[in-house]
Amino acid sequence: MTSYSISSNLESHIHRLATQQPDDPLCAYLYDLGSLSTRIQEMVATLPPNVSLFYAAKANPMPEILTTLAPFVAGFEAASGGELMHLAQQNTHKPLIFGGPGKLNSELKTALEHNVDAIHVESITELKRLEALANALDLVAPVYLRMNIDIGDITLSKLAMGGKPTPFGLDEEDLNDALTLIKRTDRIRLNGFHFHLMSHQLETERHIALIQGYFNKVKQWQAVYQLDAMGINLGGGMGINYLEPGKDFDWPTFCQQLQHLIVHEGMESIPLRFECGRFISAPCGYYAMEVIDIKKNLGEYFAICRGGTHHFRTPAAQGHDHPFIVVPHQKATDSTHAEHAINNSLVNERISIVGQLCTPKDILARQQLVQELKIGDYVVFTLAGAYAWNISHQAFLMHPEPSFYFFNHPSP
Numbered sequence: 001m002t003s004y005s006i007s008s009n010l011e012s013h014i015h016r017l018a019t020q021q022p023d024d025p026l027c028a029y030l031y032d033l034g035s036l037s038t039r040i041q042e043m044v045a046t047l048p049p050n051v052s053l054f055y056a057a058k059a060n061p062m063p064e065i066l067t068t069l070a071p072f073v074a075g076f077e078a079a080s081g082g083e084l085m086h087l088a089q090q091n092t093h094k095p096l097i098f099g100g101p102g103k104l105n106s107e108l109k110t111a112l113e114h115n116v117d118a119i120h121v122e123s124i125t126e127l128k129r130l131e132a133l134a135n136a137l138d139l140v141a142p143v144y145l146r147m148n149i150d151i152g153d154i155t156l157s158k159l160a161m162g163g164k165p166t167p168f169g170l171d172e173e174d175l176n177d178a179l180t181l182i183k184r185t186d187r188i189r190l191n192g193f194h195f196h197l198m199s200h201q202l203e204t205e206r207h208i209a210l211i212q213g214y215f216n217k218v219k220q221w222q223a224v225y226q227l228d229a230m231g232i233n234l235g236g237g238m239g240i241n242y243l244e245p246g247k248d249f250d251w252p253t254f255c256q257q258l259q260h261l262i263v264h265e266g267m268e269s270i271p272l273r274f275e276c277g278r279f280i281s282a283p284c285g286y287y288a289m290e291v292i293d294i295k296k297n298l299g300e301y302f303a304i305c306r307g308g309t310h311h312f313r314t315p316a317a318q319g320h321d322h323p324f325i326v327v328p329h330q331k332a333t334d335s336t337h338a339e340h341a342i343n344n345s346l347v348n349e350r351i352s353i354v355g356q357l358c359t360p361k362d363i364l365a366r367q368q369l370v371q372e373l374k375i376g377d378y379v380v381f382t383l384a385g386a387y388a389w390n391i392s393h394q395a396f397l398m399h400p401e402p403s404f405y406f407f408n409h410p411s412p
């Protein structure tokens with residue numbers, strides 16, 4: 001299972017799109033739904049029997065992505081009232097879970113009214129507000145307590161969401177108060193604990209060590225507070241290797257290691273769940289930009305392309321050079337925009353790929369070696385299916401949106 005196989009018919013879809021809009025240079029997101037469907041099925045099939053997989057919609061909440069995943073995932077995680085409503089409107093008939101910091105009363109109310117599978121409570125204050133709302137609605141709130149714990153010397157990835165001071169989750173010091181509150185009310189049902197301490201994890205052993213830490217903590221709390229066995233949400237955070245595409249988090253090996261850990265720790269009867277985002281949807285997406293101009297400035301080449309970080313903020317957000325391929329212009333069918341410069345190609349040179357924004361930060365890849373690049377070619381960024389369009393500052397400069405194109409639809 002690799003995250004880095006380029007869809008075999010990607011080029012033909014790019015040319016088809018370019019033919020449909022011949023007047024202007026192409027700028028488009030393309031999503032291979034067939035590969036997304038295959039990937040999620042492979043991921044789910046490899047999981048240990050007591051582990052289920054939710055999709056964190058924040059990674060990419062497009063309806064086409066959600067409906068492709070729906071038949072195979074256990075449910076969806078929403079991190080805001082907006083995501084929750086959006087997920088509910090997709091009618092996926094799958095359980096929804098609701099997390100995220102700073103939840104509003106109105107959002108908690110929506111979650112209760114939509115009968116969510118779990119609300120991930122982030123603080124004592126939130127727990128008290130939830131109890132009052134459940135009381136007013138005459139409902140019982142199903143809760144997982146989101147915990148931030150000290151994980152000692154387990155090395156964190158570059159985007160630590162916990163294991164150090166963060167705004168996320170309850171401190172262990174608050175657990176006693178939280179459990180006391182839960183024990184004295186019949187409006188809150190504690191179904192489990194939730195952890196999400198790191199993102200961009202590339203090493204399976206480190207992730208297993210982290211999960212071992214979660215298991216140890218939950219067992220300790222069960223003993224100290226005499227809690228019944230309950231579920232554990234192990235978060236997401238499995239990484240995509242943008243710098244060395246293909247050298248990814250090894251999901252099959254991870255699942256084997258997890259199965260060993262579960263047996264070793266006697267956790268076979270505990271309902272465990274993941275809520276992964278990036279690792280599921282990143283590989284299915286592409287962001288294609290047509291080269292508008294090629295310039296040399298103070299000794300360095302720049303390809304100025306249609307679009308930019310206002311559509312695709314991932315490289316700027318991560319501070320990396322995003323991987324891309326070059327799809328050559330097809331003179332017979334593609335836009336006429338390139339006709340003045342089509343013979344002006346750059347061969348075996350280093351070049352920076354930039355967009356149309358008037359800021360030097362609008363740079364998607366720096367000084368990358370290209371075998372050949374000319375005006376009218378398409379620079380196609382791979383691994384663009386997660387935290388891409390939806391995390392971008394789309395309104396800046398009022399450029400139009402890219403096109404959105406879905407291909408290889410899985411058969412129903």
Ligand SMILES: Cc1ncc(COP(=O)(O)O)c(C=O)c1O
Pocket residue numbers: 056059099100161196198199200235236237238275276277278279
């Ligand atoms: C609480 C929580 N769960 C799940 C995720 C999904 O993480 P990823 O996309 O890295 O799998 C995030 C991402 O920030 C998160 O904050």
